[in-house]
Amino acid sequence: MGSLAGSGLPPDDVVVSALRAGDEEMFATLLDTWARGMLRVARSYVSTDDSAEEVVQDTWLAVIGAIDGFEGRSSVKTWVYRILVNTAKKRSVRESRTLPWSAFERDAGPAVDPARFDGIDAALPASWKEAPAAWPTPEGQALAAEVRGLIGEALATLPPRQRIVITLRDVEGCTSEEVCEILEISAVNQRVLLHRARAAVRDLLESYFESVKQPE
Amino acid sequence: MKRFTCGELVESITAYLDDALDPPDRAGFETHAACCDDCRRYVHQFRVTIRAVGDQPPEKLTDRTRERLMSAFKQRRQS
Numbered sequence: 042m043g044s045l046a047g048s049g050l051p052p053d054d055v056v057v058s059a060l061r062a063g064d065e066e067m068f069a070t071l072l073d074t075w076a077r078g079m080l081r082v083a084r085s086y087v088s089t090d091d092s093a094e095e096v097v098q099d100t101w102l103a104v105i106g107a108i109d110g111f112e113g114r115s116s117v118k119t120w121v122y123r124i125l126v127n128t129a130k131k132r133s134v135r136e137s138r139t140l141p142w143s144a145f146e147r148d149a150g151p152a153v154d155p156a157r158f159d160g161i162d163a164a165l166p167a168s169w170k171e172a173p174a175a176w177p178t179p180e181g182q183a184l185a186a187e188v189r190g191l192i193g194e195a196l197a198t199l200p201p202r203q204r205i206v207i208t209l210r211d212v213e214g215c216t217s218e219e220v221c222e223i224l225e226i227s228a229v230n231q232r233v234l235l236h237r238a239r240a241a242v243r244d245l246l247e248s249y250f251e252s253v254k255q256p257e
Numbered sequence: 258m259k260r261f262t263c264g265e266l267v268e269s270i271t272a273y274l275d276d277a278l279d280p281p282d283r284a285g286f287e288t289h290a291a292c293c294d295d296c297r298r299y300v301h302q303f304r305v306t307i308r309a310v311g312d313q314p315p316e317k318l319t320d321r322t323r324e325r326l327m328s329a330f331k332q333r334r335q336s
Contacts, residue, residue: 097318098326106333173295173299192312232275239307
């Protein structure tokens, strides 16, 4: 089999039979392709990078042991990520670091600060008080690298559930159906978490662009 | 067709982008966006944000973990 780099993975039935046949190249490709997403999801549950790496390791050991019994009721990716989430949850309980899975996270209410809009008594209720400021086009390599670092930090400070959803959807490119299945949450819940996370990251970029603005 | 305020539109962008609005809401969203510069700018910045989030650097497992997993995979075949 040729190089799989960059071209996405082959269909699931090909992946599964390759793994069952002991195709090391396929196994290595999966390890590398999903490493970032798996590490980042694991880090949302546990306290250190080392334990996140162990969670990913234990997940793959479980996958190796169970691949012959895989029934294909979900995609391979969803299956692996579900094992990851369960492994990470068990680990976080052991670390007494249970995710504030419902408490402490504000899911209700608007994602954008209502103070940015006129009240209901205004001529045009709930219109922008002040237009959102224009952003520079991040042209230079340096600026792009800075934005990338900033976003990495922003993601790390999001509440865990928002962080996991935006990581799976926007960093790793999962579909909303996949994310719902991996986290066992409803489509509506998934969308609320994703929207809040995106709005929070946008706000952070807004503050950043405001701070680097050239005086006119 | 639903009439959107700016405050409502900004809360519906993810649903809009996921094609999860029903047709009257979708039409209302687009009608508002077509004549509101502020919301159009916000939606554009939202899309820029999503693209930027997708540009995170790759990550790798440590060599030790990767080697350990590769050898566990090889052993599975022999067992």
